[in-house]
Structure formats: structure tokens, C-alpha cells
Amino acid sequence: MNKIIIALVLSVFLIIGCTRKGGRPAPPQATTAGSAIVESSGGKQIGYIGMPLDQPLVVQVNDASGHALAGAAVYFSGPKSVNFEPAAALTDSSGQVTSVVTLGQQSGRYKLLANTHDSSGKNIYLIVEEIALGYQQTVGAQLCAQYCIRCHDSESTPERVSNMDNLSVKPHAFTDGDTLNKMSDADLIAIISHGGPALSKSPEMPPWGYTLSKSDIASLVAYIRAVADPAYEASGFAYAQK
């Protein structure tokens, strides 16, 4: 009888062992435990759906006095479609873990989680946000780079000198959610199509409605909404989700 029970138990283990999909990948055993996890670089990037972000995500684990800790285990997680390479690792000698992030197939914002455990086994975590542009937003991004960015971005690069300082009224950066989120889609379309005077603003913003198509302008609005910081939340369709 005992033999049968042992055989049964073994076979149950065997079945569980064979069918279980590997859960969280186990990193090498952590040698230390930190008390804080901070972002080093790679947050708030604007990427494209299904593509790796330009910069890897780098997080750092610190001890109680704020010094970097080597050998702490860091786990990355996020929505199911996001891929981390590696998804779990030990911090290196500078206390950091670097992971290449590939965003999922839906456009929008992705909240990514990096966590580690402190000495008492408590979970401490860090949330970073990344933006994935879909088709329409990518078109907007391209048009923005061609027509808008020289005035709307104060940063200069060797290839592209910013014109912002030359304008008497400073344009809003497209990421300026505090201002642009308050404008309705219709207002944004109006000011892009007919220029600043359409909303009693500066004529230094020219009309683009005779140069760009309606769908081009819709793409620009989609891009502006996608990169807004703080995030844009569409109003309307109050019934959309119950």
C-alpha cells in the first residue's frame, strides 16, 4: 500500500514538475539586501511599439546610508507583452543592473516595475514609465521632427539649432502636459491648421492647414497626446467603461 502511495506522490510531483511553466527567472543568489532602489537612467523614454528602447533601463540599489550595493537581486516586471533582457540580475560592482526593455504591441504608457528585497525580506520597488508610439503617433513624431521641433524644442543639436530663443512668445514643448492637456483636440487642430491667431495667440505660430493634410494634423495631435507629461487623459465617452 505504501509503495502505491509513494508512487502516486512521485508521479504527481513529476507531472507538476513537467507542466509548470518557469515562473520568475531565478537570478544567482543575492549576497546582500539593499534598502532603496533608484532609477539611474532609462526612464521616461519615448519608444516604438514592439521595439527595444534606445537606452537600456539602469537601476541602482542603495544601502541605508545611500551607498551603492553590489550583489543585490533586482527583478524587472511589467505588462505581459513587455520583455526585459535580463529580467532578473544581481547588481554589479557599481550597484547597478542594466536591462534592455522591449515594449509591447500596444501604443501608450507602460509602467515598469523594478524590485528588490531589503534585509527583512520586505519588497521594495521602483516604478518607471515608458511611452510606446503606435502607427499614428509615429507619423506625428516624424512630422514634428520635420516641421515643429525647431521652434517647440529649446534643445539644440549639432544638426538642428533651436529657434525658440528667437521668438518673442515662447512656444510650448509638446511634452508640456500642464498646458496642452487643457486644450481640447478641436483647439489643437484649430491652432495647428489656422495658426496662433485662431485662438487669439501669437501669429508666430503659422497655419499648417494648407501644407499638411487633415490626417497629418490628426497624427500630430495623437503624438502630442502620447508624449504629454503629466499624462493626458481623454475626456468624453464618460460611459466608455463601466
Place this chain on the structure above:
Amino acid sequence: MKTLRSLWHTFFGDSARAFGSVSVIFLVLLAIAPAKDYFSEWRHYQKQYLHLIRGRADAVTLERHFQIGIQQIWIPEQQVTDRCTTCHEGLKESTLADVNTVVFRKHPVIPHSLTEFGCTTCHRGQGPATTMQEAHSSTADWEQPLLPAKYIEAGCGQCHLEKQTATPFLNQGRQLIASYGCTHCHTIKQGDGTYIVPGDDPPLLNHVADKTTREWIYAWIKDPQSYASTATMPNYHFSDNDARDISAFIIAQSTPLEPPLQPVKTDPKRPYDPAAGTTLYGQSFCASCHAVQNAAGLLVGGTVGPELTGIGSKAKPEWLQDWVQNPNHYDPISMMPHYRFDAEQVATLVGFLESKTEPDFLANVYLDAATPEQIEHGKRLVVENGCASCHEINGVKKPENFAPELSRIGSKPLSQLLFVPGVDHALPDYVAAKVRNPRAFGPSLKMPQFKLTPQQVDAITTALLALTDKGQSLPPSMRIASVQQTRYQPAGQAGQLMRDLRCFTCHMINGHGGDIAPDLSWEGTTVQRQWLVQYLKNPETLRPALIRRMPKFNLPDSEINTITDYIMTVYQTPDFDRESLSVSSFTPTQVEQGRQLFYSKFACQSCHIADFKQDKGYIGPALAEAGKRFNAAWVYHWMKAPQSLRPGALEPNQHMTDEEARSLTAFLMSLKGGRIEAMKK
């Protein structure tokens, strides 16, 4: 045994019982098919969808749109039979854009309608399938799985052979395929019958011994990127001995240039002035095409010509002098213009270039004199590795079909591919792995290792996956053809001069040339003759924000006149007459109205400078001398519709009235003073 017999008796004991039992068995068997249908996967999804929409406020509308059963988009002329909408019921419902369940979410905005193009045209996968496994993944009878999202632009690239705004990665991939010269070895014929032509300019090697040393060639072959990080030549991972033998052969096959190199004769007692060299390099705008690494390790300059960071370690001084004097002598088809430098300028510039060395690059290279066996072995390696596909080499013919044709690589059957461990059994993974690290597929493979970033690998993979059977067999009406260079050449003496100055490296004229500088097809209508003469003599800065500038060629007056006459006569727009608007017809009132429009209504000063004392905008060209530069009729028509004169012009069409355009023209034509130097003070 007894029980069996009694069971038999119960069900089949007499004919009535047997009839009843057999009927029941048949009934059950008949019910299997409907039951399988009832419990099918797609019904499960439709039930879920109904459950989802019934919870929403617009349930009535959504339910009216909902159709039960298998849905199908059938487009015979595109060979599309797509049943994807059976499960993906909400693709067309604009209110479902915010749904978290991906299956039922509205399709993101794209310019195409689902009913006209179907799903598999862009996404691939198995259209007629009704289970997720079969539709999304590759199966025994269907090899094309869904295209991963990062390669989705490959779907666009089947029909769209032109460069579109919406497909940045596809454009980048195609551009990389051209600029890395992939098509020197691989033929790529696109659906519209055109070929992707190599966009690089590999140097001729038949006189290379005049130009550089065997040591440099050896070190370069070993690792091109250690000489110049921007080098497009791939790394063949040659062994020391192979590199030794190849360099021996390359030098041995080289013949002296005929007529021989002509170094300049300068006063040997005069010391070289490094400051003058730097100034001349800057004044000649060499940086428009060539990059040099600065002290901070950043590359500064253009990518048209090779990087010059270590040119002093590479080129022999006498070759550099000959080359700077007239590049046509060494390479008649180089992209480098023939500057009119005098002997002293040549010596100064070459002195500057010779000072740019990379001593580490040649530090450990010691080669003994080559033996005939080594040269013979070197030649065999050169032939085996197809060096002559890109380079012209004496005694080695350009090989035909050296590498597989890639015109249909995006539809390649997996059975014809050899996978290696670590590469998923799917076409996109195969192509990406092959581009990333070709030698992983076997050490004997000839394809070399290109230096590409992961993002560049994905871009090239996207462009390759777009080369499908479908793309080749599309009806021509569905295809947007690629823009091809025309064979336009200017005629006569002026044409000869323009080719000598390599105008077409940067400028496009009548569909032929580069896109670095403005299109000159209608330059004769655009500008005034006197201005053009001045400009060719001393190209001033027109657009303060640009780095790439027109070089100063030091042309003699006679040559300037020949070119100017040709441009003013031949490059005229057919749309209007350049004499149709006379400056003398403008009244002072119009000029004043124009000024007001310029500064208030249209706020042109945000991008242009009309007066260097007060205006600052520097996106468009400076207009302080517009009255000396432009033709009035051109300005008027430009005001009305910039893009109709130059497609893709950045200046927005302001939708002006005729009256406004006339006044602005009057104002701009009145601007005749204040050179750009005034701004720099």
C-alpha cells in the same frame, strides 16, 4: 462473461431493441460535429465579446454591428481570405479604443480600410484559419507566422516602394542596404522592376600603391572600424597570414597611375603654418562631406566622404597633393569636387591633413617582403571573398551573382533555410540573425561581419522582410513605385564644368543628384544673374542654422560666367515667366503694407531675418538681401504656394490673397542691404 451476455441481450436482444440502440449510437455520432462547432475557440471569443459589449453604455449600437458566426474578408485579386474578424470583432468599433482586452480592441488608426486590404496583407499569418494557434503561428502547412510588431513596416514596404513619412524604420533599412553596399553582392529587384543600387562609393584599388602603404592595407583589412568608426567596410575576420597575403596581392596588382601623380612644387624653406591649414579646411567647407573626430572624441562633419581623423596615417603626401589638386586624375567617378586650389593652398591643406594621424593604428604592423606564393594565395583569397564585387582590382573580374538574390527573401520557405541553435524557427528571426552575425551560421560562410547596432539590424530586417512574393506579384495599380534617379546630364561646356565641380553630389537637377543642398531645377527663375555670379565667387551663408555649406571652389571668372549663363537660360520653370512681375511696378505703399504683413500678420521674422539689427529667426534663409538675390515673379509665386515650386519645402503655405502676396513681394524686393556678417558682430 455472464454480464456481457446480459448487456448484449438488453440492447440488442431482439430487432426492436437493436434498432433503438443503433439509432441512439448514430444520433450520438451525428452530434459530434455540431458539438465540436459549438465548443470551438472562436465561439468562445464571440461569447466573451458579447459579454464585454453588453456591459457598456453603447451596447445597443455595438450589438447591432455584431454578427454571429465565422466572418470573412475576401479579396480575390489580392489572394486575401481573412477570418481574423471572427474573433477580433471590435476592430472597427471606434468606441472600443480603450478596451484592455487586446483581442477586442479597435484597430489603431491607419490610412487603409480593413475591408479593402484585409489583415494578412500587412500582418501575415494564416488568414483562413479559425483557431488562434493556426492563425498566428507557423504550422506544418503554413510557414508565415504573424509578423512581430517591430517588423510591421515590412507590411507597408510590399506596396510602398517610395520613402514615406510613416515608415521611418523601413526607410532606414532601405537606406542602410544601399549605403552599406549590400547590393554589390546581393541582387535586389523590387516589385516595380527597379533595383536597389549601392549608395556607397568603394575605392578603386588598381592604383592603390600610389595612395597608401601595404602596412596600412594590412591593418585596415584586419579591422576597418579601428581606423575609422564610420567605415562601412565589413570585418572579414581574416587571420594575420591571410591579411598579410591579401595586402601583398593588393600592392602587387597595383599599377602606377598614368599619367603619374603630380605633387606640387613649393618652397621647401617655407614652414608649414598649421593655423592656415585649419582655416583653409574650414573655408573650403570640407566638413560638409568629411567628418573628423574632435578632442572630445565626437565626430564632426558630413558622411558623404570618408572620415579624415587618421588620413595622415593612410594617404601618402604626394597622393594627397595630387588628389586635392584634381580628384578626377586618380578617380574619375569620385564624388569629390575639383577645387581650383593653387600650389600653395594645396600644400597648406595637405600639410593640415598629414598632421591628422593615428599612430596606434600602424604601431605593431611589421611586414616582410612578400613572396610570390603569398601573392598567389592573396589573389585566391581576394577571388574567394568577392572583393572585386565592390572594388576594382587589376586581374580580378567582378564576380556575377556572387551572393544569393534577395528579391523574394521575405517569402523564403523555411525548408530552404539552414537554422542554427539559438535562432527561433521563423523567417524574421533567421533574417535578423543572419544580418547580425553571418559567421554564426558557419565559419566557412563568406558573408562578412558588418558593424551594425541592434536597431540597425532590425531596420535592415524590416526592409528585407518587405521583399515578398506578394510584393512582386501585386497588380501595378496597388503599387507606389520608388523614386529613381533620372539620367539627366547638363549639356555642353557648362555641363562639363558642373560635372567637374560635382554639383550633383549635393544638388538635384531634373531628378538627378543628391538631396544635401537645394534642388536647382528652376534656379534660373529663382535668382538674379548678378547675385549668382557673386555667390559662386564667394558663397555667403544663406541659412545661418545649417552646418553643411556650399564650398568655395575658387573659380575663375570665365568659368563662373559659363555656369551662370547656363543656369539662367536653361533652369527655368515652365509654370510662369520670370519677367512677368516688374519691380518698378511696386509702389511705396505696397512696400509699407508688405512690411506690416511681414512683421505682424504673418510674423515672418520668427524664421527669417529681414533686418540684422532686429530680427533673429534663422530657420529659413536670411532675407536682408532678398532684393538683390531673388526674381520678383518667383517671390510672388513662392508666397502663394511654396510647395508647388519646391515639393517638401518647410515654409508653410499661408494661404495669402493675391494682394498680400504682391505687397510682401514688394517689401522683400526692397531689401538690399546688410550682409550676414553684421549679425555675427
